[in-house]
Amino acid sequence: MALDRWLALVILLICLAYGYAAYFTMDALLPPIMKRSPIWPSSFPKVLVIGAILLSLSILLGLEKSPDKSDAADINLSRLHEYKVGQAVLLLVLMVAYALLLRPIGFLAATFLFLSVGSFILGERRFGLMILVAAIAAGTVWYLVDVVLGIFLSPFPMFLSGG
Amino acid sequence: MLEGLLAGLSTAFTFTNIMMVIGGCLIGTFIGMLPGLGPMSIIAIMIPVAITIGDPSAALILLAGVYYGAVFGGSTSSILINAPGVASTVATSFDGYPLARKGQAGKALTVAAIASFSGGTIGAILLMVFAPALASVALLFHSSEYFALMVVGLSAIAAFAGTGQVSKALLMTFLGLMMATVGEGVLFNAPRFTMGVMDLQSGFGFITLAMAMFALPEAIFLVLDPGRSKTGDGSDSGKIKNLRITREEARKITPVIGRQSLQGFFIGVLPGAGATIASFLGYAVERNIASKEEQEEFGKGSVKGIAAPESANNAACTGSFVPLLTLGIPGSGTTAILLGALIALNVSPGPRLMVDEPQIFWAVIISMYLGNLVLLILNLPLIPYIAKVLAVPRNYLIPFILFFTLMGAYIGQNNATELLLLVGFGICATLFRFADYPLAPLLIGFILGPLLENNFSRAMQLYDGIGFVWERPMTLGLLILAVMLVVLPGYRARRARLRAEGVADGD
Numbered sequence: 001m002a003l004d005r006w007l008a009l010v011i012l013l014i015c016l017a018y019g020y021a022a023y024f025t026m027d028a029l030l031p032p033i034m035k036r037s038p039i040w041p042s043s044f045p046k047v048l049v050i051g052a053i054l055l056s057l058s059i060l061l062g063l064e065k066s067p068d069k070s071d072a073a074d075i076n077l078s079r080l081h082e083y084k085v086g087q088a089v090l091l092l093v094l095m096v097a098y099a100l101l102l103r104p105i106g107f108l109a110a111t112f113l114f115l116s117v118g119s120f121i122l123g124e125r126r127f128g129l130m131i132l133v134a135a136i137a138a139g140t141v142w143y144l145v146d147v148v149l150g151i152f153l154s155p156f157p158m159f160l161s162g163g
Numbered sequence: 164m165l166e167g168l169l170a171g172l173s174t175a176f177t178f179t180n181i182m183m184v185i186g187g188c189l190i191g192t193f194i195g196m197l198p199g200l201g202p203m204s205i206i207a208i209m210i211p212v213a214i215t216i217g218d219p220s221a222a223l224i225l226l227a228g229v230y231y232g233a234v235f236g237g238s239t240s241s242i243l244i245n246a247p248g249v250a251s252t253v254a255t256s257f258d259g260y261p262l263a264r265k266g267q268a269g270k271a272l273t274v275a276a277i278a279s280f281s282g283g284t285i286g287a288i289l290l291m292v293f294a295p296a297l298a299s300v301a302l303l304f305h306s307s308e309y310f311a312l313m314v315v316g317l318s319a320i321a322a323f324a325g326t327g328q329v330s331k332a333l334l335m336t337f338l339g340l341m342m343a344t345v346g347e348g349v350l351f352n353a354p355r356f357t358m359g360v361m362d363l364q365s366g367f368g369f370i371t372l373a374m375a376m377f378a379l380p381e382a383i384f385l386v387l388d389p390g391r392s393k394t395g396d397g398s399d400s401g402k403i404k405n406l407r408i409t410r411e412e413a414r415k416i417t418p419v420i421g422r423q424s425l426q427g428f429f430i431g432v433l434p435g436a437g438a439t440i441a442s443f444l445g446y447a448v449e450r451n452i453a454s455k456e457e458q459e460e461f462g463k464g465s466v467k468g469i470a471a472p473e474s475a476n477n478a479a480c481t482g483s484f485v486p487l488l489t490l491g492i493p494g495s496g497t498t499a500i501l502l503g504a505l506i507a508l509n510v511s512p513g514p515r516l517m518v519d520e521p522q523i524f525w526a527v528i529i530s531m532y533l534g535n536l537v538l539l540i541l542n543l544p545l546i547p548y549i550a551k552v553l554a555v556p557r558n559y560l561i562p563f564i565l566f567f568t569l570m571g572a573y574i575g576q577n578n579a580t581e582l583l584l585l586v587g588f589g590i591c592a593t594l595f596r597f598a599d600y601p602l603a604p605l606l607i608g609f610i611l612g613p614l615l616e617n618n619f620s621r622a623m624q625l626y627d628g629i630g631f632v633w634e635r636p637m638t639l640g641l642l643i644l645a646v647m648l649v650v651l652p653g654y655r656a657r658r659a660r661l662r663a664e665g666v667a668d669g670d
Contacts, residue, residue, distance in 0.1 A: 099582030118562030
């Protein structure tokens with residue numbers, strides 16, 4: 001089964017869960033006075049989910065013939081073995097690590113690590129330049145966002161700023 | 164209209180706002196050149212900045228400046244290194260890059276800048292004429308017509324986005340609408356579909372979603388396929404000399420610019436069509452009506468081939484502001500993000516905007532003229548320097564793009580969960596791209612979702628049920644139009660296929 005139909009299956013399952021909530025559990029919480037209104041919080045979702053289920057079924061069952069796509073220049077799953085999947089996965093893991101570390105170790109350290117490890121993953125081996133670029137960038141962005149624009153960004157680790 | 168114009172002039176011509184235009188255009192050009200960051204991502208990154216400014220006119224002027232700058236920056240990288248940063252400048256690379264290869268990059272850039280300037284300016288004049296007229300019609304609309312109009316917009320976007328795969332585009336639209344129902348809506352004071360997660364109480368952040376749908380997959384593709392980005396050699400970018408064009412060339416491109424500005428504008432007004440379609444169509448039309456020997460030149464460095472898509476895409480960008488400002492309905496991903504920004508700034512675009520807050524409306528139009536002027540007289544001479552950004556090696560460029568997407572989602576929210584959502588949605592979006600699901604319909608559905616539900620609910624309450632659909636002829640007409648937009652392409656494709664197989668007979 002092609003990827004687009006697998007995705008349609010996943011969407012269908014999500015829709016079923018969403019639809020179950022809309023049709024069976026949401027209305028139970030509704031205060032009686034609201035039940036006299038022609039529109040309930042669940043009305044719009046109920047309409048949506050029927051459309052989404054029908055559409056995902058139509059893709060899953062292949063009702064609409066998709067045009068032959070042979071655009072070699074664009075991204076293509078059949079060339080997956082040529083792609084640098086490892087690098088992409090590592091960078092995504094790095095982004096998750098950034099999200100988790102941003103608060104505990106502060107913006108400056110997290111950003112410095114993100115930029116330097118990121119370019120390391122991509123194959124950069126000039127460590128001096130790497131560290132210099134990452135340090136300048138982290139400092140500049142923090143200065144622009146926090147000082148110039150006035151959007152608060154906690155710069156230092158949590159134990160230093162008392163938060 | 165005149166007093167509105169004057170109010171707009173006095174708003175736009177303050178020092179701050181002129182700086183906003185100049186700054187926006189420069190930032191837009193700078194980032195728009197980078198592969199992987201199109202106007203949508205750049206505007207999404209700039210929204211927290213714009214919101215901090217607080218003044219809606221200034222914020223909107225900044226974002227509009229960024230938008231033009233980004234489109235112009237995209238053309239620059241198309242011409243210099245054949246790497247369009249944006250889909251709408253792909254057609255520019257057909258003739259721009261060959262001309263740059265001949266050592267005439269400066270000329271190609273000048274033609275592009277003049278064409279963009281004229282397209283944008285003519286577009287702004289047309290916007291000034293058409294938007295008030297359309298808005299006065301739109302004032303007669305009730306919530307049921309708004310509901311129907313949004314349905315038309317969404318189905319038009321789906322019909323255009325998924326050529327031959329309307330069901331995928333529609334499914335994405337529905338998914339976007341469903342995601343918009345998560346969290347505590349304005350209509351009902353109760354959280355919906357949050358599964359008890361506190362962070363979902365206020366729903367998904369639209370900047371997070373915009374980043375995850377566009378910037379992140381593009382960055383991941385740059386990592387996956389190193390051949391996709393042609394940055395880093397820097398060999399062509401250093402040689403921009405001689406920005407002049409000859410009188411003969413100017414004479415050649417003038418009619419092209421005139422025609423394509425008009426055509427581009429009207430294509431831009433249509434929901435779903437937008438700058439990409441306008442630029443390709445403009446290129447095709449001009450090639451078809453050119454004389455025989457000029458046709459030969461197309462694709463080898465014809466100045467007409469640069470002028471046509473450039474004037475068309477800029478006029479279309481301006482045209483796409485018409486439905487946004489008069490109806491509050493975005494026709495493209497970029498204007499959908501602008502709509503999100505406006506809502507965040509407590510401005511509700513629509514026909515009332517021109518009546519209630521004329522200074523915002525007119526300041527935006529004035530800033531369009533200014534923006535185009537800035538691009539022509541400020542950015543063009545700076546291009547040789549700005550183009551140095553193209554020489555940034557990939558090993559540094561990609562971590563920075565990823566970092567900017569993270570920042571866009573984090574700034575203003577200060578919520579690390581948003582970043583995890585960003586990565587999660589980004590992975591989903593990448594899978595969707597691999598499977599040929601268009602992503603713009605999802606985002607537009609997500610942004611229009613609350614407005615759609617609001618108008619639907621109001622109409623339901625007013626008519627005490629679904630009766631408004633047949634009691635208001637205009638609503639019914641619009642809804643029928645929406646169905647036709649979705650069904651017709653599929654029907655025609657099916658008939659063409661059957662005919663090709665020799666089954667169809669009769670007509």
